[in-house]
Every structure is written in C-alpha cells, then in structure tokens.
Amino acid sequence: GIQVEQSPPDLILQEGANSTLRCNFSDSVNNLQWFHQNPWGQLINLFYIPSGTKQNGRLSATTVATERYSLLYISSSQTTDSGVYFCAVDSNTGKLIFGQGTTLQVKP
Amino acid sequence: DGGITQSPKYLFRKEGQNVTLSCEQNLNHDAMYWYRQDPGQGLRLIYYSQIVNDFQKGDIAEGYSVSREKKESFPLTVTSAQKNPTAFYLCASSIDATGLAGQLEQFFGPGTRLTVL
Numbered sequence: 001g002i003q004v005e006q007s008p009p010d011l012i013l014q015e016g017a018n019s020t021l022r023c024n025f026s027d028s029v030n031n032l033q034w035f036h037q038n039p040w041g042q043l044i045n046l047f048y049i050p051s052g053t054k055q056n057g058r059l060s061a062t063t064v065a066t067e068r069y070s071l072l073y074i075s076s077s078q079t080t081d082s083g084v085y086f087c088a089v090d091s092n093t094g095k096l097i098f099g100q101g102t103t104l105q106v107k108p
Numbered sequence: 109d110g111g112i113t114q115s116p117k118y119l120f121r122k123e124g125q126n127v128t129l130s131c132e133q134n135l136n137h138d139a140m141y142w143y144r145q146d147p148g149q150g151l152r153l154i155y156y157s158q159i160v161n162d163f164q165k166g167d168i169a170e171g172y173s174v175s176r177e178k179k180e181s182f183p184l185t186v187t188s189a190q191k192n193p194t195a196f197y198l199c200a201s202s203i204d205a206t207g208l209a210g211q212l213e214q215f216f217g218p219g220t221r222l223t224v225l
Contacts, residue, residue: 004150030212031212031213033213033214035216040218041145041196041198041218041219041221042216042218042219043198043216045213045215045216048212048213086150086151088150088151088214090212094139094156094158095141095153095156095166095167096141096151096153096200096214097153098143098150098151098152099150100149100150101149101150
C-alpha cells in the first residue's frame with residue numbers, strides 16, 4: 001500500500017518564526033489532506049490539496065503530485081499553532097493513510 | 109449546527125465487555141469512517157462505509173464490528189476479542205469515498221477515549 005512519511009518528526013520554534021513541514025508519499029494520490037490536531041485531540045482540517053497551491057491566512061500548502069510530495073508553510077507562528085500536524089493521502093481506494101505527524105511547539 | 113458528534117467523550121470498560129461508540133453526522137454525507145489513534149501515532153482505519161447497509165474492513169478491523177442502518181449513524185462496537193482496545197477513536201465522514209475530486213475531503217468528530225480497566 002501507499003506509504004506516507006512526514007518530516008521533521010519534531011519542531012520547536014520561537015513565536016514569530018516561519019516553518020515548513022514536508023509530506024512524501026509513495027504513489028499517485030487523488031486526495032491529500034493536512035490536519036492540525038489540537039491538545040484535546042480534535043482534528044482540524046487545514047487543506048484539501050491533492051495538487052496545486054492554496055493559502056489560508058498564515059498557512060499555505062503546495063502539493064507537487066508528479067514528484068509525490070506536499071509542503072505546509074506556517075508563517076509568523078503563534079503559540080496556538082502548537083500541536084501535531086498530520087498529512088493523509090488516498091490513492092483512489094477510498095481510504096486515507098496517515099503519516100506519523102510532525103509535533104510543533106511554539107515558544108512565547 | 110452541522111457536524112459530526114461522537115459519544116461518549118470518555119469510556120471505561122472492564123476486560124471481557126463489549127462497548128459501543130456512537131457517531132452521528134448531519135452533513136448528509138454518504139461515506140463514514142472509523143479510525144484508531146494510539147499515543148504518538150497517526151490514525152489507522154478500522155472500518156468504512158460508502159453507503160447505507162454496506163461497509164468494508166480497513167487495516168485493523170479485527171476485534172471490531174460496525175453497522176450502517178441509517179445514513180446519519182455509524183456505530184462502532186469494540187468487542188472482547190480486541191486485545192488492546194485502549195485508544196482514542198475518531199469518526200469521520202465525506203460526501204463520497206471514491207467519487208469526484210472535492211467530494212473526498214474527510215471531516216472528523218471530536219473523538220472518544222476508551223480505557224480498559
């Protein structure tokens with residue numbers, strides 16, 4: 001089945017810094033989502049982005065489907081950005097496969 | 109208020125007991141999913157349903173059972189056959205499972221934390 005790798009596994013930032021999270025996948029996909037899991041466990045949808053570029057406020061994402069990777073950019077990070085960021089993909093099976101996540105800590 | 113609800117938020121079970129986790133959605137989505145998350149890990153798919161009265165096993169279905177009698181509801185039963193049931197369980201839904209782009213995006217409920225005593 002399709003493999004999903006996220007990097008880095010852990011990231012510590014000072015408030016105001018920028019960061020880039022990466023997601024590599026092993027096969028072509030028809031669904032790619034980025035999520036933020038808050039401290040209470042809720043998964044918040046950030047982007048649905050099987051290809052192309054999207055922006056939402058301080059967050060943006062780019063998926064290069066032909067090279068099988070996606071990037072999540074966080075600019076001017078805030079302490080509320082802390083948590084775990086997951087990438088999940090589907091290769092036309094109807095099933096999302098999750099990466100192991102990147103744990104982000106933003107210090108004030 | 110549209111969304112996905114899960115109950116209970118916390119559940120404690122004695123070994124040997126079956127328990128049922130509730131998942132309801134009022135988004136009129138056809139597809140529904142159950143995932144399990146262990147500490148420090150990503151989510152793994154237990155079961156999914158693309159339409160009423162039909163469901164398929166995911167990657168870790170052993171020890172679990174589901175039903176899909178109504179479009180809005182997809183309950184998950186954790187049976188006594190599940191050897192390590194303590195985990196965080198998340199339910200999700202999407203407009204479709206394998207249809208047009210834009211209909212595949214999954215949305216998640218708040219989760220149920222199950223602890224076996």
